[in-house]
Amino acid sequence: MDRIIGRARWPRWLAALALGGVSATGFAPLGLWPVTLAAVALWMALVRAAPGLRAALAVGWWFGLGHFVIGNDWIATAFHYQDAMPAWLGWIAVTLLALYLALFPALAAGLGWAGGRGRGDAYPLILAAAWIFAEWLRATLFTGFAWNPLGVIWLDALGVARLAPFIGTYGLSGVAILVAGGLMLLGERRWKAGAALAAGPIAIGVALLLAEGAPVPASGHAVRIVQPDIGQQDKWRQGFEDRNFARLASLSGTPGPEPRLLLWPEAAVPEYLEESRPEDIRARARIARLLGPRDIMLTGGTAIEWGKDNFAAGARNSLFAIDARGRILARYDKAHLVPYGEYLPMRPILSAIGLSRLAPGDLDFWPGPGPRSLGLPGFGKVGVQICYEMIFSGQVVDSAHRPDFIFNPSNDAWFGPSGPPQHLAQARLRAIEEGLPVIRATPTGISAIIDARGNLAASLPWRTAGAITGRLPAALPPTPFARYGNILPILFAGLLVALAIAHRRIAR
Numbered sequence: 001m002d003r004i005i006g007r008a009r010w011p012r013w014l015a016a017l018a019l020g021g022v023s024a025t026g027f028a029p030l031g032l033w034p035v036t037l038a039a040v041a042l043w044m045a046l047v048r049a050a051p052g053l054r055a056a057l058a059v060g061w062w063f064g065l066g067h068f069v070i071g072n073d074w075i076a077t078a079f080h081y082q083d084a085m086p087a088w089l090g091w092i093a094v095t096l097l098a099l100y101l102a103l104f105p106a107l108a109a110g111l112g113w114a115g116g117r118g119r120g121d122a123y124p125l126i127l128a129a130a131w132i133f134a135e136w137l138r139a140t141l142f143t144g145f146a147w148n149p150l151g152v153i154w155l156d157a158l159g160v161a162r163l164a165p166f167i168g169t170y171g172l173s174g175v176a177i178l179v180a181g182g183l184m185l186l187g188e189r190r191w192k193a194g195a196a197l198a199a200g201p202i203a204i205g206v207a208l209l210l211a212e213g214a215p216v217p218a219s220g221h222a223v224r225i226v227q228p229d230i231g232q233q234d235k236w237r238q239g240f241e242d243r244n245f246a247r248l249a250s251l252s253g254t255p256g257p258e259p260r261l262l263l264w265p266e267a268a269v270p271e272y273l274e275e276s277r278p279e280d281i282r283a284r285a286r287i288a289r290l291l292g293p294r295d296i297m298l299t300g301g302t303a304i305e306w307g308k309d310n311f312a313a314g315a316r317n318s319l320f321a322i323d324a325r326g327r328i329l330a331r332y333d334k335a336h337l338v339p340y341g342e343y344l345p346m347r348p349i350l351s352a353i354g355l356s357r358l359a360p361g362d363l364d365f366w367p368g369p370g371p372r373s374l375g376l377p378g379f380g381k382v383g384v385q386i387c388y389e390m391i392f393s394g395q396v397v398d399s400a401h402r403p404d405f406i407f408n409p410s411n412d413a414w415f416g417p418s419g420p421p422q423h424l425a426q427a428r429l430r431a432i433e434e435g436l437p438v439i440r441a442t443p444t445g446i447s448a449i450i451d452a453r454g455n456l457a458a459s460l461p462w463r464t465a466g467a468i469t470g471r472l473p474a475a476l477p478p479t480p481f482a483r484y485g486n487i488l489p490i491l492f493a494g495l496l497v498a499l500a501i502a503h504r505r506i507a508r
Contacts, residue, residue, distance in 0.1 A: 012046060012050075012055070012058075012059060013058060013059070013062045014062075015042075015046060016043060016046055016058075016059045016060075016062035016063040016066070017062045017063070017065060017066040018066060019039045019040075019042055019043045019046070019063055019066065020039075020043070020062065020063035020064060020065060020066025020067035020068075020070075020105075021066035021067065021069065021070045022035060022036075022039040022066075023035075023036045023039040023040055023043070023063070023066075023067050024036075024066075024067050024068075024070035024071035024148075025070075026152075026153035027071055027148050027152060027153065027418075027422055027425070028152075028418070028421035028422045028424070028425045029417065029418055029421040029422075031153075031156065033153040033154065033157045036150075036153050036176070037153075037176065037179055037180045037183060038180075038183065040150075040176065040177065040180035041180040041181070041183040041184040041187070042184075043059070043063050044112075044123075044124065044127060044177070044180060044181055044184050045184050045187075046059050046063075047059050047060060047109045047112060047113055047127070048113065048116070048123055050113060053110055053113060053114055056109050056110050056112075056113035056114075057106045057107075057109060057110040058106070059109055060102075060105045060106035060107070060108060060109025060110060061102045061103065061105065061106035061109075062102070063102075063105050063109070064098070064101060064102030064103070064104065064105035064106060065098050065099065065102040067098075067102075067105065068094075068097065068098035068101040068102060069094055069095060069098045071147075071148045072094050072097060072098065072101075072147065072148070073094060073416075073418060074415040074416050074418045074419030074422070075090065075093060075094050075097065075415070075419075076090030076091045076093070076094050076416075077090065077414060077415055077416035077419070078090065078414040078415060097145075101138065101145065104134040104135065104137060104138040105131075105134065107130070107134045107137070108127065108130040108131040108133070108134040108135075109127070109130075110130075111126070111127075111129075111130035111133070111134075112126050112127030112130045112131075115127075115129075115130065115497070115500070116500070120503075120504065121185065121190065121193040121503060122499075122500035122501075122503045122504050123181070123500075124177065124178055124180075124181020124182065124184070124185070124197055125178070125181075125496045125497070125499050125500035125503070126496070126497065126500050127177055127181065128174040128175070128177035128178045128181065128493075128496050129174065129493035129494070129496040129497045129500075130493075131150070131173055131174055131177045132170050132171060132173060132174040132489050132490070132492065132493040132496075133490070133493055135149050135150065135170045135173050136170050136486060136489065136490065139170075139392060139393065143336070143339065144336075144392065146391045146392050146393065147391055147422070147426075148422060148426075149169050149170060149172075149173050149393070150172075150173035150176045150177070151164075151169045151170065151171070151172025151173035151174075151175065151176060151429070152169070152172075152422075152425050152426060152429060153176060154172050154175070154176065154205075155425050155428060155429065155454070158202050158205055158206055158209075159202075159205035159206045159207075159208060159209030159210075160172065160175060160201060160202060160205035161205070161429065161432055161454065162205050162208035162209050162212070162432070162453075163175065163201070163204065163205055163208065164429060164432045164433045164481065165432060165433060165435065165479035165480055165481050165482075166479075166480050166481065166488065167481075167488055167489050167492045168393055168394065168433060168481050168485075168486055168488050168489040169393040169429050169433065169489075170393060170486065170489040171488065171489035171492045171493075172429075174489070174492060174493060174496065175201045178197050178200075178201060178496075179197065179198050179201055179202065181197050182194045182195065182196065182197030182198025182199070182200075183198055185197065185198075186198060212453065215451070215455075216437075216451040216452050216453055216455075216473050216474055216476065217473070217474050218470075218471035218472065218473055218474065219380075219404070219471065219472045219473065219474045219475075220471060220472075221259075221261060221378075221379050221380070221471065221472040222258050222259065222260040222261065222469070222470075222471060222472075223260065223261045223262075223263060223439060223449070223468075223469075223470055223471070223472050224252065224253050224260055224261070224262050224263065224467055224468065224469050225263045225439060225440075225441045225447050225448075225449070225460075225467060225468040226248055226251045226252055226262070226263065226264050226265070226441065226447075226467050227251070227265070227441065227442060227443065227444070227445055227447040227460045227464065227465060227466055227467065227468075228244070228247045228248050228251060228265075228268075228443055228465055229247075229443065229444055229445070229463060229464060229465035229466075230244050230247060230248075230413070230443045230444070231413055231443075231444060241270055241271075244270075245269075245283075245286070247465070248264060248268060249286075249290055251465065251466065251467045252290050252467070253467065253469065255290075255291060255292025255293075255295055256292065257292075259292070259294035259295055259296075259378050259379070260292070260295050261295070261296055261297075261298065261376070261379050261472070262290065262291065262295060262296070262297040262298070263297075263298050263299075263407065263409070263439060263441040264297065264298065264299035264300065264409070264441055265299075265300055265409050265410065265411060265441045265442050265443045265447075266300035266317070266319075266386055266387050266409040266410050266411040266441075266442070266443075267300045267301065267302065267317070267411055268299045268300050268301070268409075268443070269283055269287070269299055269300070269301040269320075270301075270302075271283035271301070272301070272302060272303065272304055273301050273303075273320050273322070273328060274303055274304075274320075274328060274331075275304065284322065284326040284328075285326055287299070287322055287326065288322070288323075288324055288325060288326035291322075291323065291324040292324060293324050294324070294377075294378055295323075295324055296321055296322070296323055296329065296376050296377070296378070296379060297321070297322045297323075298319060298320070298321055298322075298382070298384075298407055298409070298441075299319070299320055299322065299409075300317070300318070300319055300320075300386065300409045300411075301318055301319075301320050302315050302316065302317065302318060303315065303316040303318040303331065303333065304316075304363075305366055312363060313363075314363055314364060314365065314366040315363045315364070315365050315366065316333040316334070316365060316366055316368060317333070317334040317337070317365050317386055317387075318331050318332060318333050318334070318368075319331065319332040319334075319384045319386060319407070319409060321374060321376060323377075329374075329376070329377070330374040330375070330376075332368065332372065332374060332384040332386070333366075333367070333368025333369070334365070334367070334368055334386040334387070334389060335367050335368040335369060335370045335371070335389065336367070336388060336389040336392060336395070337365050337367050337388075338387075338388050370395075370398075371383060371385070371395065371396060371397055371398045372384075372398045372401070373397075373398050373401040373402070373403040379404075379472075380403070380404035380405075381401065381402075381403040381404050382403050382404065382405060382406070382407050383396065383397050383398060383403035383405070383406045383407070383436070384406070384407050384408075384409075385406060385407075385408050385430075386408070386409055386410070387408070387409070387410040387411060387412075387423075389408075390406075390408045390410070390423070390426060390427050390430055390438075391423070391426045393429070393430070393433060393486065394433075394481070394485040394486040396430050396434065397434055397436070397482065399482065399483075399485075402436075402478060402482070403436065404436075404472075404475050405436055405437045405438065405439060405472055405473075405475065406430065406431070406434070406436050406437070406438045406439070407438075407439050407441075408427050408438055408439065408440045408441075409440075409441050409442075410423060410440060410441070410442045411442065411443055412442045412443075412444060412445070412446070413442075413443050413444040417462065420442065420444070420445055420446045420462050421446060421462070423446075424440065424446045424448060424459075427440055427448075427450060428450050428454040428455075428456070429454065431450045431451065431452055431453070431454045432452075432453060432454040433479065433481045433482070434452075434478075434479065434481065434482045435452050435475060435476035435477065435478060435479040435482055436452055436475050436476070436482075437449070437450060437451050437452050437472060437473040437474070437475060438450040439472070444462060444463055445460055445461055445462035445463060445464055446459055446460065446461065446462050447459065447460045447468060448460070448468070449468060449470050449472075449473065450473075451473035452473060452474065452475055452476040453476075457470060457473055458470050
C-alpha cells in the first residue's frame with residue numbers, strides 16, 4: 001500500500017480530495033461499498049505516510065471535502081425551488097457546508113496519526129475509534145448534521161448492518177474503518193492482522209444474519225400509505241390546494257369494516273388544522289369523510305404559535321392524528337429543525353442581505369420538545385420523527401414510552417434523485433438499531449414499510465404516484481442500542497483504543 005502511495009505523482013492533497021469523492025459512491029443510490037472501502041484504505045495509507053500531525057490533519061480535511069461535496073449533492077437541488085435565491089447558489093452552499101464538515105475527518109485523521117504514531121498494526125484500531133468519536137461529534141455539535149454516516153454503506157452488505165443493535169450506526173462506521181484498515185494491511189502483505197481486520201467483522205455480520213431465524217411477523221394492523229407524487233414546484237402553488245387534496249384523497253382508498261391507519265406525508269395539508277377559519281374547518285371535515293368509523297389518519301401540517309394581541313409569532317412543523325369525526329387526537333411537533341430550511345439563523349443579518357429560508361413562508365418554525373409517543377386508539381403507540389429528524393441515531397424514540405412503531409412523514413421532493421434513497425437507508429438503520437418497524441410517507445418517494453430488522457416489506461419508487469396497503473410489522477424486544485443508545489459506540493471506541501494499547505505493548 002505504501003508503494004502505491006509512494007508512486008503516486010499527484011500532490012497529497014489532490015489524492016485525498018479524489019479519494020474522498022470516490023468514497024461517497026458507497027452511499028445510495030449507487031451503493032458501491034467495495035469502492036468506498038478501497039478508497040478509505042488508500043486514504044488511511046496517505047494519513048499514515050504524512051510527515052507530521054499538520055500534514056495528517058490536511059489529508060483528513062481534503063478527504064472530507066471531497067466526501068461531503070459528492071455525498072451531499074442533493075442539497076443543491078433544493079435551491080431550484082426558491083425564487084429568492086439563484087439555483088447556482090446551491091453548489092456554493094454544498095461546498096461551504098463541506099468546508100465545515102471536513103473538519104471531522106480531519107480530527108479523526110489527526111487522532112489516528114498521533115495515536116498510532118503513523119505506523120503499526122494498531123493504527124487502524126486507533127483511527128476507527130477516532131472516526132467513531134468524530135462522527136458522533138458531527139451529529140451533535142451546533143445542532144448536528146448526521147447525514148450519511150460512513151456505516152450506512154453496510155446496510156445491504158454481507159450482514160454487517162446486523163451489528164447495529166449492539167454498536168449503533170457510529171460503531172458501524174468504525175467497522176468500515178477497521179475493514180478498510182485490514183485491506184490496507186493486506187496490501188502491505190501483513191497477512192494475519194490484515195485478514196483479521198478485513199474478514200472478522202464481516203464473518204460476525206454473516207453469522208448474525210444467518211442466526212436471525214424467521215421473518216418478523218405482521219402485527220395485524222392495516223395501514224395505507226399515500227404517495228401522491230406532488231412535486232415541490234406544485235406543493236405551494238396558489239390555486240393548487242384543491243387539486244393536490246383531490247390527488248391525496250383519490251389514493252386514500254375506501255373505508256371498509258376493518259380499522260385502518262391512513263398515512264399522509266409531511267406538510268400534506270396546507271391549512272391550519274387547529275384553527276377556526278372556514279378553510280381550516282372545511283379541511284378537517286373533508287379529511288374526516290375519507291375515514292371509516294374506527295380509522296385514524298396521520299398527516300403532516302402546520303400549527304401556528306400565537307403571540308400577544310393575536311399576533312402569529314411562529315409556526316410548528318407538526319404531525320396530526322385525526323379521527324372520523326374530524327377531531328384532532330394528538331399532535332407532534334418536529335424538534336430537530338433544518339437550519340436555513342425551516343428557520344433562518346441570524347435572521348436580522350441574513351435577511352438584510354437578501355437571504356431567506358428554503359421553505360416558503362415568513363414565519364420561522366419553532367422546535368418541539370423532542371421524541372414522544374402518541375397513543376392511537378386501536379393501533380397502539382406511534383413514535384413520530386418528521387423528515388430530517390430520522391437521521392439522528394439514538395435520538396428517535398422516547399425510551400420511557402417505547403412505541404410500537406415509528407412514523408417518518410417526510411418531504412423529499414426537494415432533494416433530487418440521490419436524497420430520497422439516502423434518507424430511506426438511514427430510516428432502515430433506525431429500524432435495525434431500535435428493533436422497531438418504520439413507516440415512511442413522502443410526497444414523491446420513497447415511501448415504505450420497513451420491518452424491525454430494516455428489511456423493506458413494501459415500497460413505492462421515487463416519482464411514482466400510488467399507495468401501499470399492508471400490515472404493520474411487529475416490534476422486536478428492545479435491542480441493546482434501544483436500552484443504552486450511543487453509549488455503546490463510545491464504549492466500542494474505547495475498546496478499540498484498549499486493544500491498540502495492548503497490541504503495542506505485546507509487540508514490544
